[in-house]
Amino acid sequence: MQRPVLAVAVDFGTTFSGISYMPVGPNEQYTQLDNWPGATGKLYKVPTTISYRYDEANRTYVPDAFGFAAESAPPILRCSMFKMFLDVAVGAGDRQSVLINPESVRRPTWENLEKTVDDVIRDYLQLLYHHMKLTFMDEGLRSEDLEYNILFTVPAQFEVLEVEKFRSLVKSTGFGAHVISVSLREPEAAILYTLNHGIRSLMPVGQCIVLCDAGGGTVDIASYKVTAHNPATKIEQINVVTGRPCGSMNIDLAFKRFLFEECLDQKWRCYFQTSDGMIHLQRMCKVFSDRKEAFDNSPSTPNITIQVSPPSLSGNNIAAGYLRISRLKMCDLFKESVSGTLECLKEHVDRCLQEGFSIKSIFLVGGLGSSKYLHQRVKQYCASLPGETEVIKPRDAEFAVIRGAIESHQKNLLGADDPIALRLCPMSYGIRVSELWDPIKHDDRLDDHFWNPRTKQKMARNQIKWLIRKVVLEIIRDFYSKLFMSIRIYST
Numbered sequence: 462m463q464r465p466v467l468a469v470a471v472d473f474g475t476t477f478s479g480i481s482y483m484p485v486g487p488n489e490q491y492t493q494l495d496n497w498p499g500a501t502g503k504l505y506k507v508p509t510t511i512s513y514r515y516d517e518a519n520r521t522y523v524p525d526a527f528g529f530a531a532e533s534a535p536p537i538l539r540c541s542m543f544k545m546f547l548d549v550a551v552g553a554g555d556r557q558s559v560l561i562n563p564e565s566v567r568r569p570t571w572e573n574l575e576k577t578v579d580d581v582i583r584d585y586l587q588l589l590y591h592h593m594k595l596t597f598m599d600e601g602l603r604s605e606d607l608e609y610n611i612l613f614t615v616p617a618q619f620e621v622l623e624v625e626k627f628r629s630l631v632k633s634t635g636f637g638a639h640v641i642s643v644s645l646r647e648p649e650a651a652i653l654y655t656l657n658h659g660i661r662s663l664m665p666v667g668q669c670i671v672l673c674d675a676g677g678g679t680v681d682i683a684s685y686k687v688t689a690h691n692p693a694t695k696i697e698q699i700n701v702v703t704g705r706p707c708g709s710m711n712i713d714l715a716f717k718r719f720l721f722e723e724c725l726d727q728k729w730r731c732y733f734q735t736s737d738g739m740i741h742l743q744r745m746c747k748v749f750s751d752r753k754e755a756f757d758n759s760p761s762t763p764n765i766t767i768q769v770s771p772p773s774l775s776g777n778n779i780a781a782g783y784l785r786i787s788r789l790k791m792c793d794l795f796k797e798s799v800s801g802t803l804e805c806l807k808e809h810v811d812r813c814l815q816e817g818f819s820i821k822s823i824f825l826v827g828g829l830g831s832s833k834y835l836h837q838r839v840k841q842y843c844a845s846l847p848g849e850t851e852v853i854k855p856r857d858a859e860f861a862v863i864r865g866a867i868e869s870h871q872k873n874l875l876g877a878d879d880p881i882a883l884r885l886c887p888m889s890y891g892i893r894v895s896e897l898w899d900p901i902k903h904d905d906r907l908d909d910h911f912w913n914p915r916t917k918q919k920m921a922r923n924q925i926k927w928l929i930r931k932v933v934l935e936i937i938r939d940f941y942s943k944l945f946m947s948i949r950i951y952s953t
């Protein structure tokens with residue numbers, strides 16, 4: 462007899478991860494894991510952080526804790542932000558920390574622990590799996606009685622090779638003992654959540670809706686045309702999903718830059734490179750992160766304050782144990798994330814308008830998507846658009862990916878139709894549109910290039926344009942050589 466199926470969805474995020482699950486069957490409700498080790502209270506997301514300890518016997522670092530429980534480990538034994546290094550185009554030797562001062566001086570923690578980024582991802586997923594399995598057992602959902610069918614979401618920007626690499630990492634952990642699929646793109650999961658929970662008048666048939674999934678690492682934008690509501694909502698993708706690495710962690714990095722470059726007295730700068738100093742720095746960053754999440758640019762709060770750590774900290778904007786950040790400065794710290802999001806959004810909106818669509822709604826989801834300040838800025842931008850565009854922050858916007866993923870996974874397993882009736886192929890299998898700049902292959906005078914802000918590496922761009930240019934040149938050359946040939950034949 463076949464075992465009943467337990468649908469599970471895993472969102473492995475840059476800064477936070479989540480797991481949701483539900484038995485497959487009619488009228489079942491989903492649940493999210495909320496019992497994370499080290500957390501004070503129920504929380505639906507867990508930091509994508511892992512800590513290691515030294516195993517004397519085997520003379521190696523072994524995984525110790527993950528998520529909240531890892532946050533109290535000394536910074537030199539703790540790794541985070543590793544998801545964004547899962548990049549097949551970047552070689553092991555090139556994997557340098559993308560973090561700006563003071564971290565740029567240091568190598569990524571995992572290199573000091575003699576781990577590769579793949580090791581760290583595998584170890585993190587293994588701890589996540591172990592915790593999930595124990596929880597399921599406690600809840601009477603044993604794998605002996607139920608078949609776990611586990612869906613992993615993947616970032617919109619992952620190329621086929623990256624997805625494959627991620628799949629093989631997942632397979633090498635305990636998750637690999639179950640039925641797994643590594644397929645649903647994060648913005649797709651989020652739009653499915655929005656469709657299931659949105660108000661239909663905000664997505665009228667024939668009009669366009671735009672989804673902006675702004676998370677910790679990246680901001681992804683997707684646009685869809687609504688084609689039907691009856692008997693079920695159907696949408697068609699209008700543009701290829703675009704994204705930028707301008708997520709909320711850029712605000713945290715801007716805060717650190719501000720602290721180091723504009724605030725701290727010289728003597729403290731070195732102190733924060735020490736292990737004691739790093740603990741104090743982490744404490745201040747945590748408080749800043751809370752302030753960032755609450756920031757609404759309200760004139761009634763001209764300054765925000767952060768209790769400094771250690772209390773004797775001195776420098777500009779610091780007085781009586783508090784660091785003061787003006788409202789204007791806060792807007793400045795948000796700048797990279799907000800302008801990156803707006804630029805990316807504008808590109809999409811412009812293309813939808815060019816194709817003759819009117820944009821009824823823009824849905825903001827993800828952690829940064831739930832920011833009141835970002836909401837204001839997107840609303841300001843939309844005021845300049847033709848027609849009336851609503852900017853909606855759906856309820857529980859930060860859980861849109863994980864909730865959309867479990868809902869669509871459940872529906873798929875029950876054999877329901879896919880609400881996304883038309884998908885655009887996100888990439889060509891043949892030609893990379895950007896790759897690492899190779900001074901032997903590429904030429905500064907002829908070839909386009911850009912700096913990847915995520916990896917801080919020079920990238921060659923627009924190979925397709927080069928290809929077209931090359932083909933056109935060949936055609937012109939061919940034309941002239943034939944012309945000269947015929948002139949020569951004529952004249953002889």
Ligand SMILES: Nc1ncnc2c1ncn2[C@@H]1O[C@H](COP(=O)(O)OP(=O)(O)OP(=O)(O)O)[C@@H](O)[C@H]1O
Pocket residue numbers: 473474475476477478506675676677678679680708709710750753754755826827828829831832833859
């Ligand atoms: N109101 C807010 N304003 C700004 N940032 C916020 C807010 N709420 C949460 N965040 C930030 O959002 C991030 C978490 O969001 P989310 O879980 O969507 O990201 P993620 O899935 O880890 O990243 P990604 O989707 O890029 O992989 C954290 O960096 C958190 O500090």
Ligand SMILES: [Mg+2]
Pocket residue numbers: 474475647676677827862
């Ligand atoms: Mg995410």
